C-alpha cells in the first residue's frame with residue numbers, strides 16, 4: 001500500500017483549534033476540487049508514492065505530539081484512513097483537514113476532523129457533501145473560508161439554520177489577500193455571531209503562499 005505525498009514538514013499549526021502547537025504536516029497529493037482561492041495548487045499533481053512505513057518514519061523523526069494530515073484532499077486517497085489510524089495508534093493528536101467533498105463517516109473516531117464548508121465564492125459549494133454534518137463530533141471543527149460579504153451572509157445563515165455552534169467550534173477565516181481580517185472581525189462582532197475568528201498564523205509569521 002502506498003500513498004502519494006507532496007510534502008512532510010515540521011512547523012507551527014497555523015489554523016483551527018490546535019493553532020500554535022508544533023506539528024508535523026503530511027500533505028497528500030491530489031484534489032477533486034478547485035477552490036478559487038486555493039493556496040496549495042502545487043499539491044494537485046506530482047508528489048511521490050510512499051509506503052506507510054516510510055511516511056511514519058519521517059513523522060516520528062520530529063519531536064511533535066501533533067500531526068496534521070492535509071492536502072490537496074487527503075480523503076481522495078482511500079489509504080489515508082490507514083495513515084490516520086496508524087498515527088492514532090502511535091498516540092499522536094491527529095487532525096485532518098478536509099474540504100467536504102468526500103465522506104468523513106469512516107474516519108477513525110480518534111481523529112479531530114477540520115471540515116471546511118465550501119462557500120459560494122469558492123466555486124465549490126455544489127460539491128459540499130452535506131451528509132458529513134451528521135458525522136461531526138463535538139471535538140471536531142467546522143470552517144468557513146470567507147471571500148466577501150455575500151459569503152459572510154451565506155455562512156451566517158448556514159450556521160444559524162443548522163445550529164452549528166451548538167455542535168462544535170465553528171471558525172470563520174478570511175480568504176487570504178481577498179478579504180480583510182479586520183472587516184470580517186467587525187462583521188462577526190456587529191452581528192453577535194457565536195463563531196471563532198481565525199487568521200492563518202503561518203501567513204503572518206512567514207508570509208508563505210501555502211504555509212510551512
Ligand SMILES: C[S@@+](CC[C@H](N)C(=O)[O-])C[C@H]1O[C@@H](n2cnc3c(N)ncnc32)[C@H](O)[C@@H]1O
Pocket residue numbers: 031037038039040070071072073074097098099100115116143145173174175176200
Ligand atoms: C489547502 S486546504 C487542504 C485540505 C482540504 N482540501 C480543504 O480544503 O480543507 C487547507 C485549508 O486551507 C484553506 N485555504 C486554502 N486557501 C486559502 C486561502 N487563500 N485563504 C484562507 N484559507 C485558505 C482551505 O479552505 C482549507 O481550510
Ligand SMILES: Nc1nc2[nH]cc(C(=O)O)c2c(=O)[nH]1
Pocket residue numbers: 011012013014015025040068070071097202210211212
Ligand atoms: N503552518 C501551517 N499550518 C497549517 N494548518 C493547516 C494547513 C493546511 O495547509 O492544511 C497548514 C499549513 O499549510 N501550514
Ligand code: SF4
Pocket residue numbers: 031032033034035038039040041071072073099
Ligand atoms: S479543497 Fe482544499 S486543496 Fe482542494 S482546491 Fe479547495 S482549498 Fe485547495
Ligand SMILES: [Mg+2]
Pocket residue numbers: 039040210211
Ligand atoms: Mg496551507
